[in-house]
Amino acid sequence: MDSAVSVKNLSFRYKHGREKVLKDLSLEVPSGSMLVIMGRSGAGKSTFCACLNGLIPHLIKGDLEGKINTLGLNPHDCKVADFARLMGIVFQDFESQLFSTTVELEVAFGLENLGIPRNEMKARIEEALKKAGLAELKGRAPSTLSGGQKQRLAIASALALSPNLLCLDEPTTDLDPQGKDEVFTIASGLWKNERKTILMVEHETEEALQAEYIALFQEGALKEFGRTREVFSNIDLLKETGVRPPEILHLFHLLGDYPLPFTKEDAIKRLDSFLLDKDLSSYLKDADQEKVRGYGNELIRIESLHYEYPTGVKALNDVTLSVRQGEFLAILGQNGSGKTTLVKHFNNLISPQHGTVLLKGEHIQEKGIGEICQTAGLVFQNPDHQIFCERVEEDVAFSLKLLGLPNHEISTRVDSALKAVDLESLKHEDPFSLTKGQRQRVAVASILALRPEILILDEPTTGLDYLELQRMMELIQHLNQQGHTIIMITHSMWVAAEYAHRVVLMKDGRIIADGKTREVFSNGEKIKEAGIKPPPSVALSTQIGFTALSVEEMARCLKRKSA
Amino acid sequence: MNVFLYQDKDTFFHRLDPRTKIFILLFSFFLTIFFKHPLFLTGVALFMLIHGYLSQCLVNVMKLKLPILLIALFSIITWGLSVKGTTPVWGRFTEESLSYGLAVALKLDSMIIAGIVFLSTTRNEEVSSGVIRLGIPYQVSFSLSLALRMIPTLIETATTVIEAQRSRGLDLQTKNIFTRMKRSIPLLAPIFLTTIRTTNQLAMALEARGFGLSKERTSYQEIGFTGRDYGVFGFLLLVALLVSFVLLRG
Numbered sequence: 068m069d070s071a072v073s074v075k076n077l078s079f080r081y082k083h084g085r086e087k088v089l090k091d092l093s094l095e096v097p098s099g100s101m102l103v104i105m106g107r108s109g110a111g112k113s114t115f116c117a118c119l120n121g122l123i124p125h126l127i128k129g130d131l132e133g134k135i136n137t138l139g140l141n142p143h144d145c146k147v148a149d150f151a152r153l154m155g156i157v158f159q160d161f162e163s164q165l166f167s168t169t170v171e172l173e174v175a176f177g178l179e180n181l182g183i184p185r186n187e188m189k190a191r192i193e194e195a196l197k198k199a200g201l202a203e204l205k206g207r208a209p210s211t212l213s214g215g216q217k218q219r220l221a222i223a224s225a226l227a228l229s230p231n232l233l234c235l236d237e238p239t240t241d242l243d244p245q246g247k248d249e250v251f252t253i254a255s256g257l258w259k260n261e262r263k264t265i266l267m268v269e270h271e272t273e274e275a276l277q278a279e280y281i282a283l284f285q286e287g288a289l290k291e292f293g294r295t296r297e298v299f300s301n302i303d304l305l306k307e308t309g310v311r312p313p314e315i316l317h318l319f320h321l322l323g324d325y326p327l328p329f330t331k332e333d334a335i336k337r338l339d340s341f342l343l344d345k346d347l348s349s350y351l352k353d354a355d356q357e358k359v360r361g362y363g364n365e366l367i368r369i370e371s372l373h374y375e376y377p378t379g380v381k382a383l384n385d386v387t388l389s390v391r392q393g394e395f396l397a398i399l400g401q402n403g404s405g406k407t408t409l410v411k412h413f414n415n416l417i418s419p420q421h422g423t424v425l426l427k428g429e430h431i432q433e434k435g436i437g438e439i440c441q442t443a444g445l446v447f448q449n450p451d452h453q454i455f456c457e458r459v460e461e462d463v464a465f466s467l468k469l470l471g472l473p474n475h476e477i478s479t480r481v482d483s484a485l486k487a488v489d490l491e492s493l494k495h496e497d498p499f500s501l502t503k504g505q506r507q508r509v510a511v512a513s514i515l516a517l518r519p520e521i522l523i524l525d526e527p528t529t530g531l532d533y534l535e536l537q538r539m540m541e542l543i544q545h546l547n548q549q550g551h552t553i554i555m556i557t558h559s560m561w562v563a564a565e566y567a568h569r570v571v572l573m574k575d576g577r578i579i580a581d582g583k584t585r586e587v588f589s590n591g592e593k594i595k596e597a598g599i600k601p602p603p604s605v606a607l608s609t610q611i612g613f614t615a616l617s618v619e620e621m622a623r624c625l626k627r628k629s630a
Numbered sequence: 631m632n633v634f635l636y637q638d639k640d641t642f643f644h645r646l647d648p649r650t651k652i653f654i655l656l657f658s659f660f661l662t663i664f665f666k667h668p669l670f671l672t673g674v675a676l677f678m679l680i681h682g683y684l685s686q687c688l689v690n691v692m693k694l695k696l697p698i699l700l701i702a703l704f705s706i707i708t709w710g711l712s713v714k715g716t717t718p719v720w721g722r723f724t725e726e727s728l729s730y731g732l733a734v735a736l737k738l739d740s741m742i743i744a745g746i747v748f749l750s751t752t753r754n755e756e757v758s759s760g761v762i763r764l765g766i767p768y769q770v771s772f773s774l775s776l777a778l779r780m781i782p783t784l785i786e787t788a789t790t791v792i793e794a795q796r797s798r799g800l801d802l803q804t805k806n807i808f809t810r811m812k813r814s815i816p817l818l819a820p821i822f823l824t825t826i827r828t829t830n831q832l833a834m835a836l837e838a839r840g841f842g843l844s845k846e847r848t849s850y851q852e853i854g855f856t857g858r859d860y861g862v863f864g865f866l867l868l869v870a871l872l873v874s875f876v877l878l879r880g
Contacts, residue, residue: 122834151840163831166779168636168753175850180840182848192850208638210782224839416793440799451827452787453794455819465816466798499823513798 070136071232071264072096072119077133078287079114079123088114090287091133098231101258101265103275103295106284107309108502108532112268115284116236118142119266120150138231151177155225159237159530161217164224165209170201173209173220177228191227198261199223199253214402215246219253226257233257235267239274240530243402243558244599247274270532272299272311273603276329283308300327311533314561314603314618321622331607338611341625348613348624355583358568363392365428366521366552367413367443372422374408374576382408384576386422392520395544395553397567397584399560401598405576406556410523413554414443437470444519448526450503450510459501460485460494463513470517484516488542504535511542521552528559540566561602564588565617572597589614635690635749642858643685643751648760650859651752654681657866658744662737664873668729671736678743687750691743701738706731754778759851768847776832783828784821791820 072095079089089111096102104112117123121142124131135142138153158164167173174192183191196202199219204212209220218238225233235254239247251274258265258279269275281298283291285308291298299305302320305312312320315334316327322341328334367390374383382405390396398406411417412424415431424431426442434442447453456462460481467477485491488508493501498509507527514522524543528536536559544566547553557563563570563584570587572580572594580593588594588605601609608615608624615621643651658681661674682688691698709731715724752760757778758771792802795816802813 117834120838122837126834126837146843147837148840148843151838151843154838156834156838158831158835160828160831162783163828164835166776166832168755172753172755172850177839179848179850180843182844182846185848185850185852188848188850206638221835228840411793414797416796436796436801437799440797445797447790447794447797449790451824452791452820453798453816455816466800469799469801517799 069098070095071098071100071138072266073134073136074115074118075134077115077118077135078131079111079118080130081114082128082130084129088287089118092284092288094282094289094292096232096264096266097280099258099262099264100279101255101277102267102280102282103278104266104268104282104284105270105272105275105308105310106290106532107534108504109286110284110309111287112284113236116156116234116266116268119232119234120154120156121145121147122156148180151230152181152228153230154232154234155222155228155230156234157218157221157225157236157238159240161214161221161238161241164221165217168208169205170196170207170209170212170220171205174224174227177224181228191229195223195227198226198257200249213246214242215249218242218246218250222250222253230263232264232266235265235269237268237270237530239269239271244560245401247271247558248600251277270311272305272313276313283310285309296329299329302327309532309534315607317618318604318607318622321618322625322627324627331603334607335610338607338625340628342628343611343613344624344626348615351615351620351624352585355568355585359583362394365389365391366426368423368425368428369409369412370423370425372409372412372419372424374405374412374417374420382576386576386578388571388578388581390521390552390554392552393547393550395547395566395568396555396571397563397569398554398556398571398573399558399563399597399599400573404573404597406573407525408576409573410445410525410554410556413521413523414439414445416445440466440519441470441517442519443521443523444514444517445523446511446514446525446527448529450506453510453513454498454506457497458494459490459496459498459509462498462509463494463516466513466517480516480518484512487515487546488512489538502535504531504539507531507535507539508542511539515546519551521554522546523554525556526558527555528557528562536562560599560605561617564602564605572599574598585614585616588616635687635746636753637685637687637690637750639686639751641685641751643681643747645858646751646862647853647855647859648752648756649763649853650855650862651748651756652760652764654862654866655744655748657870659741661869661873662740662744664877666733668732668736670876671733671740675736675740675743678740678747682743682747682750685747685751687747690746690750694742694746698739698742701742702735705735705738709734755851756853759849759853762849763853769842780825780829784825787824787828788817788821791817791824794820 074092074094077089077092078087080087106112117127118135119137125147165173167176171192174195175188178188178191196205199222201219201223209217239250254265254267255277257263276295278295281295282289290308291304299313299316302312302317319327328337369386369388372383372386375381386409400406412419418432454462463481463484464477467480485494488511490508498506528539531539540562543553567584570584571578572587574597579596580587580590588601589609594601604618604621605614605616608621613624615624658678665671665674682691710723710727713727713730715726717725719725719728754775758775761771762768800813800816
């Protein structure tokens with residue numbers, strides 16, 4: 068078996084970094100295979116990718132040790148540009164990879180750099196766009212494309228140079244479910260049909276099931292490497308390395324039924340030997356109902372809300388919604404379905420054009436910004452868009468100072484907010500030295516300090532690894548139990564299923580379903596209409612007659628048939 | 631959101647060689663510099679507007695009408711108050727000072743409109759390939775077009791940061807300019823850091839796609855002079871002759 072990439076005893080420490088990010092890592096990537104690298108944030112996955120084509124050490128400086136062989140070249144002795152025709156690399160942030168004014172010219176850029184003659188260029192551009200499914204969009208401006216299309220364009224731009232190796236570093240993290248699907252389909256197609264070597268860093272376990280090999284990184288070293296099926300069957304190891312186990316395998320692991328089935332079809336056959344616990348399933352339904360009884364007064368009321376962007380795009384079309392105190396609401400839908408536009412109305416970032424928005428029974432436009440932010444706090448998706456102070460506590464105190472609260476009140480509130488997000492010990496740290504997950508929690512704390520009754524979170528788990536994600540969701544759940552009303556936008560279906568009590572499905576600016584999480588997820592038609600896929604455990608359990616909302620819940624509801 | 635000015639239309643001016651378009655832009659600047667009288671400058675401004683109309687990009691001029699009007703108003707007032715004249719009109723305003731202010735206003739606005747029309751009819755990539763053909767190194771012209779490319783990203787980042795800080799209770803709608811400046815600090819740091827991060831990413835993406843690899847870089851866009859371009863040059867020559875004639879006659 069020959070290798071496309073061969074790395075031996077690789078170590079790397081970033082300039083100014085305290086610790087080594089890669090520690091004596093060795094890995095062979097078989098030629099013509101599809102390998103997905105998984106592991107916690109900070110495990111060295113992206114650093115590894117950047118080493119392969121010399122971005123490290125040529126653009127990103129630091130101490131590099133060990134041997135790297137990428138398709139016969141040693142990146143240390145070559146320029147990054149020398150790798151352009153051998154290895155394509157696609158990054159998570161698709162916005163900053165595209166810079167041309169048409170799709171066609173974007174793909175042409177690399178070919179121009181290689182000095183390819185014009186007539187040959189044309190054919191190669193067309194071929195690359197076809198493979199990425201973008202042939203129809205040749206003349207469009209990249210800025211007008213959807214996220215999934217943009218990421219496919221980044222792939223096409225790399226493909227045009229006909230590299231043998233394509234390295235995708237978290238390509239789907241910022242995409243909606245449809246976009247994630249598109250990118251995985253293209254990537255696995257290139258591996259299966261074109262025999263390209265695909266190297267991918269990814270957090271999405273369910274999508275990674277398509278890969279041939281999985282490598283688990285832990286603290287800068289290779290913890291495990293093997294065929295997808297074998298690696299994913301070791302549930303304990305996955306948990307240890309901070310990777311979310313694939314749901315179907317996890318379910319049978321919990322049921323203690325080995326060897327673990329790999330496909331949905333196998334799983335259904337194997338479920339024949341299990342019975343549904345009718346008592347428990349009806350108990351769960353009752354518990355859902357019980358939650359509704361605990362809700363308090365109506366906090367937000369939206370009536371026939373319309374919103375049109377200056378460009379004439381209708382973002383919201385006759386939306387009516389009511390949210391009561393104590394609810395935990397998830398808003399789901401593709402990008403462009405109007406989710407973010409809707410929640411921006413909840414704290415008057417957008418004033419209603421048509422229709423009414425009532426916050427605690429009063430028109431929101433009549434309230435001051437100080438009053439609104441103490442009632443409805445919106446946490447933005449990217450914490451880096453709001454953090455600006457040199458110390459964590461200062462950043463959390465910022466909005467309290469704006470309100471003009473007395474100093475002792477400020478410090479009490481900052482302490483309790485930091486305690487709630489479990490960051491007390493880091494309050495004197497520089498926020499920019501923290502991990503993404505910690506920065507996300509600083510952002511939540513800075514809103515929490517305002518003590519808003521309603522907490523609105525726009526994709527609070529994007530870019531977090533499984534452990535950070537669980538921690539974030541436990542925090543949100545805890546805040547909800549303490550009486551905060553939670554409204555959350557998410558692209559992660561299992562997060563919505565497992566944590567939310569109520570789900571609102573949006574499509575093209577309209578609400579197409581609104582109800583208890585279990586009811587909405589059992590409505591296959593509406594789910595499909597919204598263009599989303601329920602988590603495997605939810606789909607599987609629905610198929611056998613009871614919609615369970617998580618792997619654990621499903622496992623609890625199943626009993627082995629006595630022989 | 632598309633914040634680029636470029637209008638994807640197929641007009642006579644869109645089809646010109648980028649070098650011709652650059653020449654038209656420079657020529658327009660010269661015209662505004664040569665004239666001093668508001669009457670002639672009105673003619674120049676009209677000339678720019680006709681150019682805009684023919685290349686179907688007056689939409690962009692309309693989009694930016696507020697700054698255009700403000701600049702006009704500002705120069706008429708400041709020059710109207712500061713230039714000395716002999717024929718009083720009202721207060722410190724004199725006929726001479728008002729005429730001078732109006733002339734400056736027309737000059738500035740004509741230049742702005744000429745710039746808008748240029749950017750509306752010329753793609754980023756065309757600007758750089760035109761500039762290269764004029765003998766400027768590729769790296770320089772590419773940096774130029776990247777700078778243009780970063781503007782919309784910067785605006786988008788700024789919009790998000792403003793919204794995020796408003797959600798934390800930052801009120802930017804205060805009248806006091808000093809309070810406003812003080813309150814913009816929470817905006818600048820995140821915008822600055824996000825932009826640096828984007829730029830770093832962009833640099834990596836460029837390198838990975840072979841930027842700076844080959845000395846003989848090819849170009850996917852073909853540019854070349856056609857009859858259209860020569861027609862434009864002829865026309866501009868005629869205008870230049872006419873202008874010199876008028877100027878010589880006084």
